[in-house]
Amino acid sequence: MSQTPEKRVRFQPVFGLLNDAKNKLNSFKYKILVMSGKGGVGKSFISSMLALGLAMKGRKVTVFDADVYGSSIPLLLGVQGERHMANENGEILPVEGPLGVQVVAVNLMLDSPDVPVVWRGPLVGRAITELAAKVAWSGGDYLIVDLPPGTGDAALTVAQVIPNITGAILVTAPNALSEVIVAKAANFASSMHIRLLGIIENMSYFKCPHCGRITNIMGRYSGEYLASKYGTIILGKLPLDPSVNEAVDEGVPYLLAKPDGETSKIILEIVDKVINLVENNGKQDTPLST
Helix, strand or coil: CCCCCCCCCCCCCHHHHHHHHHHHHCCEEEEEEEECCCCCCCHHHHHHHHHHHHHHCCCCEEEEECCCCCCCHHHHCCCCCCCCEECCCCCEECEECHHHCEEEEHHHHCCCCCCCCCCCHHHHHHHHHHHHHHECCCCEEEEEEECCCCCCHHHHHHHHHCCCCCEEEEEECCCHHHHHHHHHHHHHHHHCCCCEEEEEECCCCEECCCCCCEECCCCCCCHHHHHHHCCCCEEEECCCCHHHHHHHHHCCCHHHHCCCCHHHHHHHHHHHHHHHHHHCCCCCCCCCCC
């Protein structure tokens, strides 16, 4: 009795995936990495709100959550219950979030968001490369990449996979420990020849909702020191704001839940600065002559 011939599919090597990823990701005009080197400073919050703020300004935006182990962009953008689907060509379709923001995240592929990703470093690098190559990226104005803490496999892979990176934004908190560790991320960006667009100091202060008194709970400022050391600017300082957690608990993106909040206003100011930096090369708009 004859046996059915084994079906074979050509194996695609890593460099082939890398080229596919680069070709697809070239469809974005501007590609910005959001990094910190340290966990717990609110990097994912900055990434998601930056993306949403850019969408509010009429830009077409996609967020790539490259934090494989601690993916939280879906929760912050209110799409935690969604899942990635594939098109007829087998390409992964981004999930559409609020204001048309496209989201790509490992968490949107899991059966449940609390399922742990137990992978060694090299597998993480391969997974990011393969994901970047097999997503049906919609292209557009901005690709915001939320990097995980550290400067290891994930960060290195992203820096190699994404072509013509526009720049990186560093997120820090006002204390000496964050200052030292975030400096590693700054040096990483420098070693990869990635332009530093600026620094955002999160949890910079607490403003009493009753009397308006400002208290520096986290410690001394570190943003100014880092900006001076690495020749960049402070894009903004965000307060410790209880309404941010309230919005997350409600499953509503903060900018939409609290559009008139102090933190929202600062975020939109940061968005304007980023647009000026990358679209106008840091130049101020000049009036047309009459």
